Amino acid sequence: MNSLYFTEDHELFRKSLQDFLQKEVVPHIEKWEKTGTIERFIWKKFGDMGFFGLAYPESYGGLNLDLFYTVILLEELQKIKSSGFAAAIWAHAYLAMTHLNAEGDERIKQDYLVPSISGDKIGALCLTEPFGGSDVAGMRTTAIKRGNKYIINGSKTFITNGVYADYYVVAAKTSPDLGNKGISMFLMDTNLKGVSATKLDKLGWRASDTAEIAFDNVEIPEENLMGEEGKGFPYIMQHFALERLIMAINAHARAEYAIEYTIDYMSNREAFGRTIDKFQALRHTMVDHATDVEHCKVFNYAAVARLNKGEYVVKEATMAKLKSTKVADETIYSCLQMLGGYGYMEEYPLARLFRDSRLGPIGGGTSEILREILSKMIIDKQNYQPAVK
Template identity: 70%
Template sequence: MVDTYFNEEHRLFRESLSDFLQKEVVPHVDDWEKTGVIDRSIWNKFGEMGYFGLLYPEAYGGLDLDFFYTVILLEELQRVNSGGFAAAMWAHVYLAMTHLNAEGDERIKNEYLAPSIMGDKIGCLCITEPFGGSDVAGMRSSAVKMDDHYVLNGSKTFITNGFYSDYLVVSAKTQPELGNKGISIFLVDRDTPGVTATKLDKLGWRASDTAEIAFDNVKLPLENLMGEENKGFSYLMQHLDLERLVMGINAHARAEHALQYTMDYMKERTAFGKSLDTFQALRHTMVELTSEMEMCKSYNYIVANQLNQGIYSVKEATISKMMSTKMADKVIDGCLQMLGGYGYMEEYPLARMLRDSRLGRIGGGTSEILKEILAKIMIDKKSFAPVPQS
């Protein structure tokens, strides 16, 4: 299956990226997990290596490569065993920057997308609200248009990169009476008066900064509107297949990493004079867990190939996230069990993996919400079409 999608250039890229992460990231991960602060310099190093620009146009400093380079980046990020670090990187690249590229005008692309590709600016995407959760249409944040500016009020929560980012891509209602047809998207500079952020304390993803953000009479220039007014909901929905597939790929990659670590451990660990990998019950458990991971991985590659061909794949990407994140939690829990008491110790990697993995079934749309979306597609025969490009 791997050879179907990856060529020699992909293989060399994976080797180079793996070496880079082992040298520049892995030695610092434990410190970043403890402090909740990722060194700013690593963003610049990622930018210099071109990792933030894999999908983006050459005109703004990107490399415009096929989607399987992104698959490799996501998979290798999971191997550093810091879900928080990985999330900070991909939330910048595939959440905030996706909107800059798709809805931003030339000014925004030159002043924000290009520096983001170089790692000079860090972005975040602000959708979820304290009272809304997965109910995007029920958001309360508003942006009232005045003569030469908008006034933004409201709050967002659970925002990855929400504390240390340089800019925010913010959704707000410009015509509340229209419901989801009255949402718009804005670019907000971090230092704009009225923007405040509070860092949140989390179960996992501890290296990344996650914040609740308040907007108090924030004045935004009219030019900071991204795309057309009142089309924000469509813009948000347009990119959900990418976000969900990213989380599905993350899930199979962390499960694969957990399985590899655990099988290596089982070869070395002995009980009753035999290595753990010789006990039939344990061997068969590992076979089942590995098989489930391989099925999700293969499916995710199929969906990645669809995105690579420009096919709008909401159903398939939703299945990817729903099933892969469920699988990852099961696999990592099973791997932790193989380590016995050591699996519960912080000095071994499974404890962190378990905490980090649990966010998969919540972020980017809970599994329950995804099931209802799939029910509308599979049972009610509802179809979702991409937003026409203007």
């Protein structure tokens, strides 16, 4: 137990969560990976257990716990052989719901945040566009006000929970001529006329539902504007710190799982009359990866601790995601190699883990984009500031 960040209560929660995942989730993982559909009942069970409300106010059904409970949830979700299932859960709880809690008014919180915490509604955050990728400011989706409504036109892609969701949190340009100063955030029910979602076929994350979404003259009431008009970009940037830390934690956790699994395999696999964990070249390779992963974990925990205090950790979160996802890919690549031909077989976890991990350096801002953000901060001395409330 890392007593610097985790208390006995944290560890009791971890054990309870592990038991829940083994009993309620693991028996269904293979089916969900094959069908690409996570059945609705599990969302409600997560809600009933309070897992969606860990970081949210008690007044809306949450538990108002520190962020290290969230760390535990993320870490354990990476150890049940489906990063796709994990993505569906955290995209709902920490992408869509974060915006509801931060920018939603009281009506939105009562009608959407409360049922999201209870597992009765599923949300998706719609930022990325087919022509924009990581360039959020370059989005083309528009929201034009007419009377007491906004008319939304455009498209989004790579949206986790895009088909499952009951509602979308959508970024759109209310003043296209103002660039990133003209972006606003909106709440949209997925059953509205003019909304269509197409499921995408992916290399990994097979259990999760990733979609391309089109908006064709979708009408939403003006009260579904979240926060202030034109403040969408700073809202998005402010929440990117949490998203990037989530992906960094996911990365160190799946790499740690890969190492644990591989060391156990090596202790039982024999070659030339001894188990392969006795061969120096293999031992030293695993030690190098374990060292890299531990460095990432310590850095990630420190960044979470600062975020938990309310500090603006956009630089640290960006560094965390950049480094942790790279280390995870390198670690899992080596771990698969340690299993030889068995690592390439679907019945062993490394094949799926290898595919699932590859999205780490892409989602939530590619590594190339993150390096340029860090270049602006470190070399150009650019100082990013949180959104003014």
